[in-house]
Amino acid sequence: MRVTLLGTGDTTGTPTVGCDCETCRTARERGLERTRFSVHVENERTGESLLVDFSPDFRYQFLRDDVALPDAGIITHIHFDHLDGLGNAFRVFDSLEVYAADETDPRTGKSVAETVADDYHYLNTITVLPTTPLESTRICGLDVTFVPVDHPPLVCYGLAIEDPETGAKLSITGDTSYAVPEGSREVLADPDLLLADAIVPAHLCASHPAGGRHEGPDGTPYTFGSKHMTREGALTLAEELEASRTRLVHLAHYYPAEEAFEEPLAVDGERYVLE
Ligand SMILES: [Zn+2]
Numbered sequence: 001m002r003v004t005l006l007g008t009g010d011t012t013g014t015p016t017v018g019c020d021c022e023t024c025r026t027a028r029e030r031g032l033e034r035t036r037f038s039v040h041v042e043n044e045r046t047g048e049s050l051l052v053d054f055s056p057d058f059r060y061q062f063l064r065d066d067v068a069l070p071d072a073g074i075i076t077h078i079h080f081d082h083l084d085g086l087g088n089a090f091r092v093f094d095s096l097e098v099y100a101a102d103e104t105d106p107r108t109g110k111s112v113a114e115t116v117a118d119d120y121h122y123l124n125t126i127t128v129l130p131t132t133p134l135e136s137t138r139i140c141g142l143d144v145t146f147v148p149v150d151h152p153p154l155v156c157y158g159l160a161i162e163d164p165e166t167g168a169k170l171s172i173t174g175d176t177s178y179a180v181p182e183g184s185r186e187v188l189a190d191p192d193l194l195l196a197d198a199i200v201p202a203h204l205c206a207s208h209p210a211g212g213r214h215e216g217p218d219g220t221p222y223t224f225g226s227k228h229m230t231r232e233g234a235l236t237l238a239e240e241l242e243a244s245r246t247r248l249v250h251l252a253h254y255y256p257a258e259e260a261f262e263e264p265l266a267v268d269g270e271r272y273v274l275e
Pocket residue numbers: 015016019020021022023024025253254
């Protein structure tokens with residue numbers, strides 16, 4: 001399984017448009033970037049590839065990283081930075097199957113699959129396949145399981161992606177607070193590579209109107225506001241899941257410049273081969 005991190009940023013990306021903060025300046029100087037979230041997963045055995053989330057930066061990411069167009073796609077949730085690149089499917093694909101969860105979101109009255117189908121009803125290229133969480137589905141020769149996570153007020157899903165031949169396993173937390181349900185943790189556990197939402201370091205909770213929550217034993221908040229993990233929360237989850245390797249993703253430009261490009265914070269274009 002070959003994994004390419006196409007987009008490792010939060011909803012504004014780094015550099016952020018119009019921003020002259022030291023982190024955005026450093027990124028420009030060093031030629032680093034964190035575009036909006038997307039992960040390319042190639043099954044080297046079959047030559048097929050699967051795209052996790054359709055970033056608004058879809059076109060740019062595929063040109064920049066020179067990866068194959070996907071044979072199937074997944075949408076984890078309906079926020080702009082994960083869904084709104086799907087319009088790029090027009091005239092680029094003859095047909096594309098897009099998998100999304102089938103559970104009704106009390107907030108919208110629709111499942112993610114229904115929202116995607118409704119929002120892109122004019123796009124004949126795509127077929128949305130409603131998928132039941134916590135059940136394994138074979139996509140591009142890989143076993144994919146959607147797991148519910150905690151991203152209020154919307155439903156959102158993490159993913160476990162396993163190669164049934166080699167046993168290689170990629171886990172993606174999705175956009176989530178630290179309060180990932182136990183049943184989901186069991187499915188995500190023991191990955192060769194974990195991609196974990198870590199939007200900011202915990203010390204920035206002081207500047208969020210909602211502060212932080214889900215404090216660890218020393219009082220460190222593992223959740224920033226209510227929707228995303230802090231760096232410390234993501235690293236704690238990684239330990240609890242016994243991830244062999246962890247990259248932090250969905251990163252905001254609010255990381256101070258001296259912390260923003262430290263390990264294990266990811267930048268766009270990183271590639272990993274899982275065996
Ligand atoms: Zn900035």
